[in-house]
Every structure is written in structure tokens, then in C-alpha cells.
Amino acid sequence: MDESYVREVLEKGAEGAAREMLGWVLVHDSPIGKISGRIVETEAYTQSDEASHSFRGQTMRNAPMFSEAGTIYIYFTYGMHFCMNIVTGKVGQGEAVLIRALEPRSGIEIMQQNRKQQSVFDLANGPAKLVQAMAIDKKMNGHNIFNDSVPLHLLAQPLAPDESIVSSPRIGISKGTALLRRFYVKPSKFTSRS
């Protein structure tokens, strides 16, 4: 379960990676301390998928999606929110996994400050919430987690024996609703609204 394994999973593609990444730990070595959380909800987006930002080809905004696996893709939406993806597949492909929810692990006090929320269940149970909680900066957009100078990391971890993976339609999209490309850990209490 080392970095080469993480790279291997991401390079294989968005759908598989979105499943595999459940249980992994996302770490931000921030200037004021380590913040981390366990991934409990993801969504897969590929280029052939109408709902994907990459569906109509490469643009200024989605360019990171076409870069190499491990690239960070952060997009701004609804005039006020940032969401983060980890790019998968091969260079030129245009696919990524959206991280939708985390179970807070370390730096919980920092998360509470960043989010102005006390409840551990309301710190990272949504894609824009976790970006805020982990203090993930839009400057990280386009950088790669395998680059040593980038303070964001993924640690591969297995699910607990009593946990399983559930798939469902993705949230907040109007196209591609027939596809079951949202994955979450059952019975985690840290997922976003269903």
C-alpha cells in the first residue's frame, strides 16, 4: 500500500479508482498543521460522459483533467464553492474522480475553525465542505500529488471488514443520471446527502 500502488490505481481509470479510493486517507500538510480525512464518498467522471466537464473537449477550466494521473483539478462553481478532483487515466484522456465526503481524522480543530462548525459530521460531508475544511487552496489546481513540493497526499488504506461499497446515481447533475458512478462507504455516517 505505498505510493506506487496509489499511482497504479489512478492510472487505471476513473471508475475503478473511484471505488478503490474509498477508505483512503487524504492528507494536507498545511502550514498550521496536518489535516486529514478518510474518503467515504466519490464520483467518477470520464470524457464520454455527458455530465463530465471534459465531455466537450479541453478548455481553459478543465485542462487539468487531461493531464497525468494524480493531477489536482479544482473547479469553482455556483459563484462561491470550490470542489476537488484527482485526475485519473492517461494524459490526454479527460477524466477524474470527485472527492465528495471525508471522515475527519486529524486536525479536527482546524477543520472546525475553517468550517465554523462544531459537529464532526458537518465538517466534510460534501465536496465544497471538504475543500473548505481541509484548507485546500485553488492555487493547487493543476499540480500533482506525486510532486514532493505539493502538500496534498493520498494514503491507500483498506475498508474495515464491516464496510461495503454502494453505487448510486451522481448528485447535482442533470445529464448522465442513468449512470451509477457515485460510490460511498456503507454504513458511514460521514457521507453527503443521499
Add this chain to the structure above:
DNA sequence: CGTAAGATGAAG
């Protein structure tokens, strides 16, 4: 240029 829609969140 003008503009509609958006991979959301919070409050009512």
C-alpha cells in the same frame, strides 16, 4: 459581447 446554467451549501 450577452447570458444561462452550474459535479453546492445554508437557512427557512
Add this chain to the structure above:
DNA sequence: TTCATCTTACGG
């Protein structure tokens, strides 16, 4: 259920 808020992409 409603609305805040503004970038992006696309059409004219």
C-alpha cells in the same frame, strides 16, 4: 424549497 453569487462556455 429557496436563494446566494459569479465564472465559464457558448452563441450572436
